[in-house]
Amino acid sequence: MAKILIVEDNEMNRDMLSRRLARRGYAVVTAVDGEQGLVAAETERPDLILMDMSLPVMDGWEATRRLKAESATQTIPVIGLTAHAMTGDRDKAMAAGCDDYDTKPVELPRLLEKIEALLGGSGTSG
Amino acid sequence: MIGRRLDKRVIEAVAHLPFRVQTKLLLAFLAIVALLVVVGAAGLQVLTGVNERTVELIRSERKIAAYRQVQHDTTSQLYRVTSALLANDNRSLDSALRQLNQFGYDLERLQFVAKDEGELLGRVKQDYDRFVAVINKVVELIRGGNVAEAREAQLKEAQPLANSMERLTNQLVNKAEADMVAGIDASENAYRTAKLDVILFAIGSIAFALLLGRTISWSLVGPINEIDARLSRIAEGDFTQRVAVPNRDEFGALAANVNRTCEQLGALYQQLEAASQHKSAFLANMSHELRTPLNAVIGYSEMLQEMAEDEGLDQFLPDLAKIRDAGRHLLNLINDILDLSKIEAGKMDLYLEEVDLKALVEEVRSIVVPLAASGGNRFDIVCPDQLGTLYTDRTKLKQSLLNLLGNASKFTQAGRVALELRAGDDEVSFIVSDTGIGMTEEQLGRLFQAFSQADASTTRRYGGTGLGLAITKHFCEMLGGRITVESESGAGSTFTITLPTESAPAMLEAPEPVAATPRPAIDDHRALVMVVDDDPPSRELLAAIVRREGYRVIEASDGEAALSLAREHRADIITLDVLMPRLDGWAVLAALKSDVGLREIPVIIVTVLADRGIALSLGATEFITKPVDRARLAAVIRENVRGGGTVLVVDDDPESRNLVRRHLDKLGWTIAEATDGGDAFEWLAGNLPPAMILLDLMMPGMDGFAFLHEIGNHPEWRDIPVVILTAKQLGAAERELLAGRTREIIEKGADDLAGVLRRTVVRLPRSKSALAAG
Numbered sequence A: 001m002a003k004i005l006i007v008e009d010n011e012m013n014r015d016m017l018s019r020r021l022a023r024r025g026y027a028v029v030t031a032v033d034g035e036q037g038l039v040a041a042e043t044e045r046p047d048l049i050l051m052d053m054s055l056p057v058m059d060g061w062e063a064t065r066r067l068k069a070e071s072a073t074q075t076i077p078v079i080g081l082t083a084h085a086m087t088g089d090r091d092k093a094m095a096a097g098c099d100d101y102d103t104k105p106v107e108l109p110r111l112l113e114k115i116e117a118l119l120g121g122s123g124t125s126g
Numbered sequence B: 001m002i003g004r005r006l007d008k009r010v011i012e013a014v015a016h017l018p019f020r021v022q023t024k025l026l027l028a029f030l031a032i033v034a035l036l037v038v039v040g041a042a043g044l045q046v047l048t049g050v051n052e053r054t055v056e057l058i059r060s061e062r063k064i065a066a067y068r069q070v071q072h073d074t075t076s077q078l079y080r081v082t083s084a085l086l087a088n089d090n091r092s093l094d095s096a097l098r099q100l101n102q103f104g105y106d107l108e109r110l111q112f113v114a115k116d117e118g119e120l121l122g123r124v125k126q127d128y129d130r131f132v133a134v135i136n137k138v139v140e141l142i143r144g145g146n147v148a149e150a151r152e153a154q155l156k157e158a159q160p161l162a163n164s165m166e167r168l169t170n171q172l173v174n175k176a177e178a179d180m181v182a183g184i185d186a187s188e189n190a191y192r193t194a195k196l197d198v199i200l201f202a203i204g205s206i207a208f209a210l211l212l213g214r215t216i217s218w219s220l221v222g223p224i225n226e227i228d229a230r231l232s233r234i235a236e237g238d239f240t241q242r243v244a245v246p247n248r249d250e251f252g253a254l255a256a257n258v259n260r261t262c263e264q265l266g267a268l269y270q271q272l273e274a275a276s277q278h279k280s281a282f283l284a285n286m287s288h289e290l291r292t293p294l295n296a297v298i299g300y301s302e303m304l305q306e307m308a309e310d311e312g313l314d315q316f317l318p319d320l321a322k323i324r325d326a327g328r329h330l331l332n333l334i335n336d337i338l339d340l341s342k343i344e345a346g347k348m349d350l351y352l353e354e355v356d357l358k359a360l361v362e363e364v365r366s367i368v369v370p371l372a373a374s375g376g377n378r379f380d381i382v383c384p385d386q387l388g389t390l391y392t393d394r395t396k397l398k399q400s401l402l403n404l405l406g407n408a409s410k411f412t413q414a415g416r417v418a419l420e421l422r423a424g425d426d427e428v429s430f431i432v433s434d435t436g437i438g439m440t441e442e443q444l445g446r447l448f449q450a451f452s453q454a455d456a457s458t459t460r461r462y463g464g465t466g467l468g469l470a471i472t473k474h475f476c477e478m479l480g481g482r483i484t485v486e487s488e489s490g491a492g493s494t495f496t497i498t499l500p501t502e503s504a505p506a507m508l509e510a511p512e513p514v515a516a517t518p519r520p521a522i523d524d525h526r527a528l529v530m531v532v533d534d535d536p537p538s539r540e541l542l543a544a545i546v547r548r549e550g551y552r553v554i555e556a557s558d559g560e561a562a563l564s565l566a567r568e569h570r571a572d573i574i575t576l577d578v579l580m581p582r583l584d585g586w587a588v589l590a591a592l593k594s595d596v597g598l599r600e601i602p603v604i605i606v607t608v609l610a611d612r613g614i615a616l617s618l619g620a621t622e623f624i625t626k627p628v629d630r631a632r633l634a635a636v637i638r639e640n641v642r643g644g645g646t647v648l649v650v651d652d653d654p655e656s657r658n659l660v661r662r663h664l665d666k667l668g669w670t671i672a673e674a675t676d677g678g679d680a681f682e683w684l685a686g687n688l689p690p691a692m693i694l695l696d697l698m699m700p701g702m703d704g705f706a707f708l709h710e711i712g713n714h715p716e717w718r719d720i721p722v723v724i725l726t727a728k729q730l731g732a733a734e735r736e737l738l739a740g741r742t743r744e745i746i747e748k749g750a751d752d753l754a755g756v757l758r759r760t761v762v763r764l765p766r767s768k769s770a771l772a773a774g
Helices: A011-023 A034-044 A060-069 A087-096 A108-120 B002-016 B021-087 B090-113 B118-143 B147-235 B250-310 B314-344 B357-374 B394-410 B441-445 B456-462 B468-478 B505-509 B536-548 B559-569 B585-593 B612-617 B630-640 B654-666 B677-686 B704-711 B732-739 B753-762 B768-773
Strands: A003-007 A027-031 A048-052 A078-082 A100-103 B352-356 B378-382 B389-393 B416-423 B427-434 B482-488 B492-500 B528-532 B552-556 B573-576 B603-607 B622-625 B646-650 B670-674 B692-695 B722-726 B744-747
Touching (some): A011 A027, A027 A034, A034 A048, A048 A060, A060 A087, A078 A087, A087 B536, A100 A108, B002 B147, B021 B090, B021 B118, B021 B147, B118 B147, B250 B314, B314 B468, B352 B394, B352 B536, B357 B378, B357 B394, B357 B416, B394 B416, B394 B468, B394 B492, B528 B536, B536 B630, B552 B559, B559 B585, B573 B585, B573 B630, B585 B603, B603 B630, B612 B622, B622 B630, B646 B654, B646 B677, B654 B753, B692 B704
Parallel strands (some): A003 A027, A048 A078, A078 A100, B378 B416, B528 B552, B573 B603, B646 B670, B646 B692, B692 B722, B722 B744
Antiparallel strands (some): B427 B492
């Protein structure tokens, strides 16, 4: 069972996303800001991270940069989530090191496809 | 040079005269008329002189004739008298005496002619009188019979007198003739001098008249040109300068009016611009705030739908679907509004890349097929087999096409929706047609306006935000293309987007609003890096590296664009490729270094060449070979982005101040220090506003909180970004208190103080002067 870390500051979004993913059979852990996200990534060793980009304390871009700079966490795929589908956000997320990118509100089937694609690839321990 | 300056002075002096324009013109006209009169008078005087001399000469001629007559008469009188005396008959004697008398009268009359010769003539007369006396005596003697004695008297007394008379009359003639020759010479000289005088005077007058005309005209044309130039600048949106016109006439008044209008327009423009920016910022924030709860609405309704399906609660499904659809619709609206506000604020960026048309069409097909099918429509794609690429913004093109195709599907029932591509030499057309309800002329007229669906009732029947076409039109224009529409009510519509195969980089500036100068983004003061490279992949890579380091990036795809963008945007640092078409990197480097306004910008040469020596000797700051080592490029940029000003460090602890100074020194910032709030205000009062205030909270005297409160009362300083640097453990209430007034809170003893400071100052305005100029 793949473990997904959701880093999201909005409580409802966090709750909703985690419940919907849990219904699909994923193990879900959550963090509420970038710093906590980093800690959770270290301790929980998730198979994939859903990272909101606008986060308090440390934003998603910075958190992703740090994840990708750290040898222990750099293989964990990160899907960046931003609130709006402007190209700039996508580029920024990819430049920060995200492996993929999606917009909020998530369209679950599409997001699931992206998750599956990243988990199905190499670098996940299952 | 001096002449020109004098000329300018004179023109200004004339302009400065406090008369109305017609008065000046009248004065100039009168001056010229006066000159004409004077020239005429001078000519007349010369003519009069010439006439007088001519009269004089005629008189002289007559005089000479008279003298000659006298000379002749003298000789003949003497001869006649001598003959009569010899003949010795009474009749002859009488006749001779009569003639002699007559001659005397003639001599008398000559007095009126002679002037200069009066004395000579007097002597002639004297001799004549004596001669007459002698002759009378001789005649008496002859009549008395004393012929011998008469002969004696004649020979001894009359003959010398006759000789003397002849000599004198000769002299008389000679003198008159000599006078006349002198008179002719004098007259000729006088005429020559007078002619020269008149000519010189006429030339002088003409020159003066021309100069006067020129001065007057320029004193009038100059301000017109000035005002015209200013009006052109105003039309271009530059309200900064004023017309400087020395005139104190109607033009002075006009210039003053133009200045006043310009000022008012400028103020109005600033207000409008500020209002527009506030509106955009408000919309952007609002959109974000609205989306967050919407996410929850949509997400939870979807989840409930899934759960209802799982548990067989089918009666809830339609209502849940309505909640979700309404949520999605609202979301689309918000997204469109945000797009539009970004476009209007000039903040919509373009991301130009090679777009594979075939792939794009396929992507569009997969999205549109279900849309079209839902209205019972057929969706056809007509495009040539060979489709190349388009250098454009992929997302915006796709969004535009989807907007049009979505509309076509929405407004067509059981018909046909088609997308056709036509590739021309340097442009590509995307033709979206449908067989739907079409539009009337009037509806077409307001088609591309925001919030204007063809009919208000359309929104209710067909949904949609009414913003799609307005956005599509903006996108097409940003990409250097255009959109046109043909439609007939009831017979369907055809929209055509035509884009250039290569959206020019200049288009990047297109969405900028009328403002001639780029304005600093409200909260984006990060250092600006300009990446110059003609090869798109390579340029994008560099830009990505730079963005990742937290800088703003502008891209230029050739040398000329680089120079104009550098001037316009005042990049903080430039990475420059060498091998480029037209203007190569060396030329750009040389041009940058010879421009006073640009030469301070550090330039990093990034090239496959190995000409480090050339690069550095031309003034490049660093030299990096391709392929680029990310870390090295980042380090070089970091080292060379200049801090652009002063950071005021307010801290009572000298150790802390030193630490900050060391870190910021390296980044090129100037540090000013103050030991408490009061000290800081003293510094502020005596210096230009700093780029940032780094504020400790716990200080003796005025502490950080008091300082923040106080600075809020000073409009001139309250916009200075304040960053708190504190060792104090802050409670939630304190954090909240500080949050509204400070940019960031840094804790003393942070692991990576240098890094935190660097990231903070990177976002600062480069310098006050750069901002003010921008």
